[in-house]
Amino acid sequence: MTPLSKPAVDANALETTVLNLWCEFLTRYFDGQAHDIGATKAVAFPKVELQFQQSAVSQPLDQISGVAITMVWSEGDRHRWTSWWPSATTRQEICYERVAWNFWVRASGRNARANGRLASDRLSGLLGNRAETHALGQKGICRLKPAAPRAIQDTDYVLRLVTVAATLRYPILSQI
């Protein structure tokens, strides 16, 4: 596991930091190369176009990349709680926030079904692998719980949904 280089989840730039971390993490895998996933060697990943929130996927999709993954922050109560983290010199208030994301996997063009299925399976498998997601945990995106991919449409245009629940962990810098 290679640590992520982007800044950790920050209370003052919550959405930006979280999306940057996801972007770095997913770009590392979905590049069309094979990667080790935990103890499994050389798992082939498709090359996909990554988009976040309401950013539009390049069109026509089948002539650009063929597969796209769009990550959208899901609505939810975003249950929050805080605790104090003691250290030798000071006490730090830590915020925990339960969140969820919807990963919409789209595929079009040649082998759309196979490509869409492969991308959603790899995504779900990757996010369920603690050894790999530890890099996200170190930066404050913890306890990932991906659901199995759900097929919404499985024709020439493939749409699949992978939902992921997680807990964000970040310091609240309110100490004097």
Added chain:
Amino acid sequence: MKVESNLQGVIDRLKRRPRDIRQAMARALAPAAWDAQLRLEAKRTLWTLVKQPEWHFVDPFVHTIMVAPFLNGFLARMSNPMPPVLAVEDFMMARGLQTRALSQGSGPTLFSDFLNQFDQMMTDWVATEKRKDKRDWDKTDEDIGHFVGYLLLTPDSKLSDKERNAKAKLLPHLVEYLNRRQTEKRLNAETINVWLLAVLAAWSALVRREFPDRLRAHLGAQRSELGLVP
């Protein structure tokens, strides 16, 4: 040392438990508590899926969302906001029913709106596609459109031979035009289907994820109300 039994208290508590759970379930599934969240989730989902030329369809879809009580929970639905494509026979039936209602002294009927749209489409057809000849020179597009509409929606048995012949010649062009007008600038059925299914999937994931927490919170609140440790 005095030892007392708390067994009756435990039994009473257990008897109340099913009722408490029912109450907490009802509170956790109150439609008002889900309505705003489901609308936002649908909007986010649709914004993710739409292409630029389809942006203006998002709000009409979101406006069709209905969240209402259903049995012990709630029902949420989003439907296709596009009006159905009507055939000439549908317009004929509407005209017949409206004529009958008007003859009985009724005011505007449920059909008035789309019969007005039909008249407008006939006028547009005359203005844009009809090959006009010397018979049309002294008439406005509205007059011709009104007459063509009359021909189209009047049963053959009530038309003269000349009108029937004219109707037979016009009918294929008008049917094609009506269908084209009603289907242009619309989403195709496959896209509508994908959007509805995607929102349903997003809602399903949201409710499955949120409901246990909400139920737990309401049960905790009940325990607090009873003076028990949450």
